[in-house]
Amino acid sequence: xxxxxxxxxxxxxxxxxxxxxxxxxxxxxxxxxxxxxxxxxxxxxxxxxxxxxxxxxxxxxxxxxxxxxxxxxxxxxxxxxxxxxxxxxxxxxxxxxxxxxxxxxxxxxxxxxxxxxxxxxxxxxxxxxxxxxxxxxxxxxxxxxxxxxxxxxxxxxxxxxxxxxxxxxxxxxxxxxxxxxxxxxxxxxxxxxxxxxxxxxxxxxxxxxxxxxxxxxxxxxxxxxxxxxxxxxxxxxxxxxxxxxxxxxxxxxxxxxxxxxxxxxxxxxxxxxxxxxxxxxxxxxxxxxxxxxxxxxxxxxxxxxxxxxxxxxxxxxx
Numbered sequence: 001x002x003x004x005x006x007x008x009x010x011x012x013x014x015x016x017x018x019x020x021x022x023x024x025x026x027x028x029x030x031x032x033x034x035x036x037x038x039x040x041x042x043x044x045x046x047x048x049x050x051x052x053x054x055x056x057x058x059x060x061x062x063x064x065x066x067x068x069x070x071x072x073x074x075x076x077x078x079x080x081x082x083x084x085x086x087x088x089x090x091x092x093x094x095x096x097x098x099x100x101x102x103x104x105x106x107x108x109x110x111x112x113x114x115x116x117x118x119x120x121x122x123x124x125x126x127x128x129x130x131x132x133x134x135x136x137x138x139x140x141x142x143x144x145x146x147x148x149x150x151x152x153x154x155x156x157x158x159x160x161x162x163x164x165x166x167x168x169x170x171x172x173x174x175x176x177x178x179x180x181x182x183x184x185x186x187x188x189x190x191x192x193x194x195x196x197x198x199x200x201x202x203x204x205x206x207x208x209x210x211x212x213x214x215x216x217x218x219x220x221x222x223x224x225x226x227x228x229x230x231x232x233x234x235x236x237x238x239x240x241x242x243x244x245x246x247x248x249x250x251x252x253x254x255x256x257x258x259x260x261x262x263x264x265x266x267x268x269x270x271x272x273x274x275x276x277x278x279x280x281x282x283x284x285x286x287x288x289x290x291x292x293x294x295x296x297x298x299x300x301x302x303x304x305x306x307x308x309x310x311x312x313x314x315x316x317x318x
Contacts, residue, residue: 001073001076006085008083009026026234028187029111032111036108040065042099044098047067048123052119056088057109058089060082062083063100063101064100067097069095070095070123071094072130086109094120140155140156146162146163147160149166155173155175159178170186170189170190171190176196181198182200188208189208191212191242192211194212200217201219203235205254212244212245214240221252224253238254239258240252244260244261244274250266251269251270256270257273261276261292261293262274262280270284277311278290290311293311298315
């Protein structure tokens, strides 16, 4: 079941306390809708639905309530009674709220606008949807018998090889190739046609666009000030844009963006944003020129002999 608590940083002084909520930072998605529930009687139960795609964060900004959660396999009972603690709910989690205190105000942050088609309003329809989705996934992608795949968000024709481990919240697109000995955490989104070579660990906060290449033993990070058993309010977001390539054994420091068609050389340590169509390598990685969409290095004319393309407009505009 992909649920977790998010601890929000409390700021304040003698005047009182303040908590800031920021999308794609301490809230792990773009906030499209906010609503709140109040004046609910203690004996009333609310919710009784799941969402096909919507993600939510629930916060008891005042008072308390209990929440029953069910992913079709396991159930949990959660108490929300602290405005500095949010409950993250992924899609496909049946939830019921109950035992509201008289002063309870339950705020919900949602990842998309209201869409009735996204709701599963009966428990039977929820279970049926899970069965259909599971059957669909089993038919659509390949999983090696020695791989551990806990996510049900894997695109068709994706191949996942031996000793890969993919956690429940990960989202992986179509036609990807996930090689041996890889690990993919919950808050990871991978696009279509992505190649991830062996020995790559992809941590919370990493976003890979379409057609990205990640070479063997590439290292991603997500915390700029790591300490054992101490966790930030939110992990840094690292974005690798469409068609970018990262060479073997490169290290990608948390919180940067690698632009479209960029090329990172083997063994590089990338410490800053990388513009599109550029070539970087070294420790620390430095700018070494421009590359074509085919990957060949361009000379000063910005014309690629290999594929007969003039990249002047795309390169100069960067």
